[in-house]
Amino acid sequence: MHEKTHNSFSEEVRGDLIIVRGVYIHSATFGVSGQCDVLEFHRQDSGVTLTGREGQWMPFPVEYKRGISKSNDVDRLQLCAQAMCLEEMLCCNIDEGALFYGKTRRREHVTFTQELRDKVIAMSREMHDLYKRGYTPVVKKRKACMSCSLKDICLPELARGKSVSAYLLSNLEDEV
C-alpha cells in the first residue's frame, strides 16, 4: 500500500479536489526532508495558488499506514512534520491532515496543534544534536520493526552490541 502511494509522482483531479502522490518535501528550518504519500489540495479561499489552476487550494497531507491507529503520537508527529515542511515550501498555514489505516480502512483526521508542532521542533533539534555528537541512540527491536519502512536501513540488532559478522551471518541465514 505504501509502495503504491510512493511509486511515482502522479496527479488526479476530482472536481474541487486535486490528489497528488509522491511529492518530495523539505524544511530548511528544521533540517528534514521526505516524501508525502498523498497530498490533497481542497479548493478553499484561504488556500494557495497553484500554477496552471484557477482559484485557491488548501494543502491537506494524507499518510498511509498498514495497521491500526496507535495510542502514541508517532504517526501524528510524522504527518505534522510533513505539514510544517509544506507550510514552509508553500508559504501557508495548514491546520489539518489525515492518517489512513489499511487494516481498518479508515481515515483519522489530525489537527496540527501547537503541542504537536512543538514536539516536532523538539525532536528535530534532538535529532540534529545527536547527529552532531555522532551518537546513535540504542534502539530496541520491536514488533513494529517488521512493518517499518526503515527496517532495511535501521539496524537495531547491531545497536544491541551484536558484532557485524554475527549480524550479517544471521541475516544471510534468514535469506537461505
Ligand code: SF4
Ligand atoms: S526498524 Fe528502526 S526505525 Fe523502524 S521501528 Fe524499528 S527501530 Fe524504529
